[in-house]
Amino acid sequence: MSDLLRLATAGSVDDGKSTLVGRLLFDTKSVLADQIDAVKRASVDRGLATPDLSLLVDGLRAEREQGITIDVAYRYFATPNRSFVLADTPGHVQYTRNTVSGASTAQLVVLLVDARKGVIEQTRRHAAVMALLGVPRLVLAVNKIDLVDNPGEVFAQICQEFNTLTAALGWDSNAIQEIPVSALHGDNVASRSDRTPYYTGPSLIEHLESVPVDAEPHNVGLRFPVQYVIRPRTAEYPDYRGYAGVIAAGEVRPGDEVVILPAGIHTTVSGVDTADGPLDHAEAGRSVTLLLADEIDISRGDIIASPHDAPEPISQFEATVCILADKPLRPGTRLLLKHGAKSTQAIVGSIIERFEEQTLTADPSPESLRTNEIGRVNITVAEPIVADNYAVNRHTGSFLLIDPASGNTLAAGLVGDALSAVEIGTR
Structure with missing residues (x-):
């Protein structure tokens, strides 16, 4: 299991995304005491009986004034079992492009639905976008479950409609987890709530801690886009020529045969360098500098790939x-x-x-x-x-x-x- 999970939120306006993210930060003790005090004072000034945790995440002035999320904001929090990078995305239709940006690197998306409204147009839009982006896993968080009559029945109906939608979009049912939550009161966010006896599954944080998600895809061999050619030309390294970048897929070791694309020239990796010294092995997601056995004309934008499954230009x-x-x-x-x-x-x-x-x-x-x-x-x-x-x-x-x-x-x-x-x- 990876110790880092990249996730994003999505949902319609006023579904409670910012409150849920604020609750996650609050319950995992990822905010400072003075931030909590400021939120409490602002909430009292607004006449609220409980702290408005959405104020922890809506940072832009326009967001605070309108009570909506406009831009993608990245939040970082951790539990004893895993670290998280969360992209908090907007819910308005005109900001769908921001949702695409935030979810493009996500391994899991928490899609919120207001229990009083159910699956609506924006829910379908976001689910379709997640399917097209190839997001591996979804969590359906049915929020404000405390505000409806017969919550167990409402939760079951929303889940049935959502499962029909996600099946049509190509998701396996094992990749979907439905959770009834109240972001305002914290029900089923950090721990399971006694107020939802009809639900026996994990809390949101329990699920995020345990869901198996690979850090990077391994469906293909080595894919290494060259970002920069390093030629120090110093007395210590008179002949050094390295190709720097981030491994996009696969893995690499000294001695591996590779092909340079689009030129189609074959050569061998003679070394894998990093700022901390050489490596015997590097996998997807690692920033490295590759050294090659032959002098080849390689420039920014070229791809160093495994020859057995190299894509055709x-x-x-x-x-x-x-x-x-x-x-x-x-x-x-x-x-x-x-x-x-x-x-x-x-x-x-x-x-x-x-x-x-x-x-x-x-x-x-x-x-x-x-x-x-x-x-x-x-x-x-x-x-x-x-x-x-x-x-x-x-x-x-x-x-x-x-x-x-x-x-x-x-x-x-x-x-x-x-x-x-x-x-x-x-x-």
Whole structure:
């Protein structure tokens, strides 16, 4: 079991995400005493009988004034059994792009539902986004369970509807955990509550501590995007040439045969360096500098890969994209595509279909894709990129589309047909 879990929250407006995150920080003693005192004073000033724990996390002035979360905020907390990095994402429809950003690296997402409202439009939207991003596990936190009559019956009905949705989106039932909670009162957050006798499962923190989640994917061999070429040219290291980056997948040892892509040149790893000294072995997620047996022309953006499953460089491909900006994406749009450390010019060919997350249907050949919409497109790049299918590896299968004039990110993309995991029909 990994000792670090990356998770994110998602849900509709006023479902209680900020309160839940504040409760997690409070119950794990991850906030300072003066912060708690400030929250208590602010809560009294607002006429509240109990501390408003959402004030611990809504840091922007606009967030505090409106009572909503706008931007993604990363929180860090720990228990005796595990450390956590949590991306607290917004609930408003217009901030769906921020939710995509926050959940893109998550190994688990806590999706909140207000017990009084049940599964609503934004719940379906967020579940669809999580499915497309390939998030391995979900927690359905049915919040404000203390505010409904017949809570056991309400909880069962919401879980049944949610399970039908997630099954259609391609999730295995073993990857879903449903928990009734009251973030305000702490029911089933840190410990199991006596006020939910109909529920016999773990508390939220118990589940987060015990859920088995691999730190990094191991579906493919070595994938090492080169970020920087190191040539110190000193008297101590007159011939040193190293290639620095983060291992995106797989593992590497001195003596391993590798191939340099897109050139296709084979060589051998002669050393694995770090700031703390050489290593005999390094795995995905580790920042290292690779030394090679041969002098090869390698530059930023190249990929060092295992030769037995090295991906073919591609110049034209299908991709699933989520539009993050106000500018629509249309056929013929010229953009910059950023894949790892490599950037190249790109053009959007046809828009194959637009995904309707509410009905799980596809709208074929739309004229454009607009803000927050998800669709499948054809893309042609000026220089080949070395990418895996996103379903095989999230790190090397994702990219960004950037407006070359403004530098703004227009869309997040996934190489391959990520929509194929969803049971969709055509209008």
